[in-house]
Amino acid sequence: MQFRGYITKNMQNKWFHSIDNINNFYYIIIYKDEQIGLFNEKNIDWEHKTSETGLFIAEKKYINTQIPVLTSLFLSEIGFYLLQGERTYIRILKDNHQAIKYSRSFGYELCENQDDQELQQYVLTRQHFENKGKKLLDAANKIYKENAVLWLYLEEHDYQSGVAQFIENIIDRSELKIQFDVIDGVKRYHFP
16 A cells, blocks of 8 residues: 555544545445455546546455455446446556556556656556456356356445435446345345
8 A cells, every 4th residue: 555654533534524425436345244355446537437446455365366356357347337437547556566467467557657656557448458357257257157246235324425326327327237136224236
């Protein structure tokens, strides 16, 4: 991570309120009923169809498993096909060779004038994802067809902030065949 300092409760609350809107989506990764990480699509520019993404796996035992790969693939599909993005950017510390290799496998490319930067910016276009990442997704679908399911839960807070209504409107207009159900008052969408 770029920021490595101590975060106070007030700093955390201020950050949370700054991202609680339709331009920032944060997804908790749950595997076997355990919260193991987070994926985000933030600073969405709806007019230019760009965003920044990030993947954080908190549980070290899952870092070198299929979970980060499946999460990245499925959520890239949400960004490109449901949210209609054209480009997404990531930032990687120059010496994080594992993250660079991982990101390049999905089609991310180093942006111009980044060679000398400590925190380098990479870009993934929808076209590069379709050329490279889609092949990974097709292989993953064959292997994990029965076991890998992507659910999007919309919680009470999402309705209070207006984010849920915004997402539901996008889903209603989408050509994707997205189904939903309601369990314990929480609506969850199942992505094909």
